Amino acid sequence: MRKLAFFIPFALFIGLSVFLFSGLFSNPMERESSVLDQPLPAFALPDLQQPEKIWTPDSVKGKPFLLNVWGTWCVTCNAELAYLTELREQGVMIVGLYYQQPTDAAFGEVFDLAALQQEVALKLEQQGNPYQWNILDKDRTLIFDLGVTGAPETFLIDAQGVIRLHHIGDINPQVWQQKLAAAYQNMQE
Amino acid sequence: MKYFFLSLLLLTGSVQATQVLIEFKSPEQQALFKELTHELRCPKCQNQNIADSNAVVAVDMRHKTLELVQQGQTKQQVLDYMKSRYGDFVHYQPPLNKFTLILWLLPALMVLGLILLLLARRKADHAELVDEAVTESQGQLEQQLDHLIEQYRRKS
Numbered sequence: 001m002r003k004l005a006f007f008i009p010f011a012l013f014i015g016l017s018v019f020l021f022s023g024l025f026s027n028p029m030e031r032e033s034s035v036l037d038q039p040l041p042a043f044a045l046p047d048l049q050q051p052e053k054i055w056t057p058d059s060v061k062g063k064p065f066l067l068n069v070w071g072t073w074c075v076t077c078n079a080e081l082a083y084l085t086e087l088r089e090q091g092v093m094i095v096g097l098y099y100q101q102p103t104d105a106a107f108g109e110v111f112d113l114a115a116l117q118q119e120v121a122l123k124l125e126q127q128g129n130p131y132q133w134n135i136l137d138k139d140r141t142l143i144f145d146l147g148v149t150g151a152p153e154t155f156l157i158d159a160q161g162v163i164r165l166h167h168i169g170d171i172n173p174q175v176w177q178q179k180l181a182a183a184y185q186n187m188q189e
Numbered sequence: 190m191k192y193f194f195l196s197l198l199l200l201t202g203s204v205q206a207t208q209v210l211i212e213f214k215s216p217e218q219q220a221l222f223k224e225l226t227h228e229l230r231c232p233k234c235q236n237q238n239i240a241d242s243n244a245v246v247a248v249d250m251r252h253k254t255l256e257l258v259q260q261g262q263t264k265q266q267v268l269d270y271m272k273s274r275y276g277d278f279v280h281y282q283p284p285l286n287k288f289t290l291i292l293w294l295l296p297a298l299m300v301l302g303l304i305l306l307l308l309a310r311r312k313a314d315h316a317e318l319v320d321e322a323v324t325e326s327q328g329q330l331e332q333q334l335d336h337l338i339e340q341y342r343r344k345s
Contacts, residue, residue, distance in 0.1 A: 028235060031278055034274060034275065144274065145274060149232040149275070150246065
């Protein structure tokens, strides 16, 4: 009985310590996306540089690709452009989904497509252009349907247009190797 | 200097908070909108509801909530809509499933454990008392025995 009375609080203490310690290394932003293993939600959005071209789930699918949610306003997205460009050179297909921040009419802001196109072109010229093309989601409808919480986020879409993987945060060599590379290679075969 | 601060005050007066007035068809819809924006959780933030947050995603969720409420959707429909995109995380009331079962079970298990512990301790205390009583009575018996032996020795 004495032994037990000693052991129970001790075990509780150890258990709590392990739980809290592991919490130090967990990422609170990481949680499973609820659109995994589902086909791309319906959308019809214009190309960023050629707005007369409309992209739909049917027109984007055919080959496995990375759908990268980004914006020129997003610092982390800019940081990952160089590595994504490297990936493109290795033959990885990457499509950009442009995250347009809301314009605040109360501050006299208006959406200016020409200015945005220029800004994006300049940015991609400076940092490298990993994108086959960019889809402009001005009102963040597809972004909302994909459950995107911010930028950058990346989805891995297979040839049938089904969402297979989701990554929140930037893509760097480590993330690519550990999380995405194998899944992407598998889809190629 | 004084005038400088005074002019600063004047400046603040000209910057007015812009508030958006939302029109509802009925007080019920207004109440539902309020309830939902307080129960839905901003997925970008650490522990803020969407009524409280101005993150882009929270603003978008507020607009979507409003749109769905104005369409006449029920609370459950709006919650399902949000959960199908942002997961269970987005509602402050976690559903009961195999991942969250422990939240419900743990308190019950702890109470049960405590009761068992108390019972066990009581039993142990009781056993100790009995033990003591036994040793005590044994001591007395031995004394009596000693006493008797002494008596017989003297007689013989």
